[in-house]
Amino acid sequence: MFDNKMVVALGERDGISGPAIAACVEAAGGKVVLTATECFV
């Protein structure tokens, strides 16, 4: 699904964290170029 795609994984602390998104993307063949989790409160 993400073959040959570069992905920016932006997570949110009350939802899905950046590393969790990155793990899914990599498992689907994508290349994660940036991982971050942010807190909006």
Place this chain on the structure above:
Amino acid sequence: MSNTQPVISASTQVLAHVPGMARHGSKPQRELASHPDREEAFLASLRSFEDAVAYGPHQVFVGALHPRQLPERPWVGVPDAGAGRFGPAGEVMPEIEFLGLLAAVDRFDLVTLDRETATAAATALAAHPLAKHFDLDRIDSAAGDTEALAAKPGVLPLYLGAGRLAAAARGDHDADESLAAHVLLENLAGKATATLALTRLLDANGIDPTSIDYVLGCGEEAVGDRYQRGGGNMAKAVAEVAGLTQASGADVKNFCAAPVSALVIASGLVASGVFRRVAVVAGGSLAKLGMKFEGHLRHDLPVLEDVLGGAAVVVEADDGRSPVVRLDAVGRHTVAAGGANPQVIEALAIEPLERLGLKMTAVDDYATELHNPEITEPQGSGDVAARNYRTLAALAVRKGDVERSGIDEFVRDRGMPGYAPTQGHLASAVCYLPHALARLTEGEAERVMLMAKGSLFLGRLCQLADGMSLLLERNPNRR
């Protein structure tokens, strides 16, 4: 080795309404500097003290209303007719008094007030119920030429609301960013709000200040210098001005989870017999003032992040009446727990209860991160409290403690609307303590759980979050 049962015997929550300082919050400071054209709208959207007092969530914060007694939103523009600045758990302090309090707790002449402000602040604080605890002489000696000072580079001008220049705050070293004016003002504001909360706590509960053995600070500030940023010990600075002559102290850092971590550590110190009476204190976060002002202005709301919070708690040996801390049910988010919200909540809420063989329905009130949704939603951050309660309820269903059809009831009866200003550490459960103590003594609750999360990843050292929870139970002598 001692095995003393720790209890939480007293808790206070205060707010300082500081609309004039809101422009020195991190976000407004940056945005107004780069977009000066927004300043007029920002200043026009600052709230009056009367509006801040009558704001329902603030009345909940100072204990006058239980959060479940809040009416349906909107809360802005629907003043609480019976609101007063003093509530059962604390107060809302107006800006003029707070400027005076800043000067009263200032040991390095960092803040200068103009003569008119110094006189007005000292007069107002002299009439305050806690007046005898304030060093009013320092307010008088803080009077000076604020206009000349404010014109100097690196000095922060302090205004009364959208109005006149009233004070100035200086840094204390030209080449040390940790001692720049905005950092020292942030620290001093934290000290003043924590001191107000602690002073109120001792006075209202008849606690001898010299009976406190130790103080744990758990605010968001980083007190230190360039060689040791975040060196700490706000706790002892607060202990000094609050007259805790026999106390020492230290700070606990864990982002927004720090207060719950500090309560666990304080309870451990009491249980082990190291200290008999420990105070936990936290002042407000100046940096977070006005953090979501752009969303508020887009939605024709006032700048809602115009208050600094403060909290103080006493943890001590069992007095036979106060709620007990179940140290055998402390929840912690381990390194391996996983960072998704359900995993965090499972670690904090479910695992500790399973350890005791309790169902999730054995807890009457869950206090999670109680950010006021009226503040967070306009900027797109959603309703944090509601989201956490839905997750809790879903996990209760998965565990078999609640029927799927009972989710709404679980959320309604054991949750509550968020009401805290976005002063993250105070919003993260500790703000519910005054209500928890009332519910577990005079009220009908048997157990209350406090849950807090900390966003460690913001410090760019690890990608992890952290969290901690604490289970409080009605004292067996009250059953």
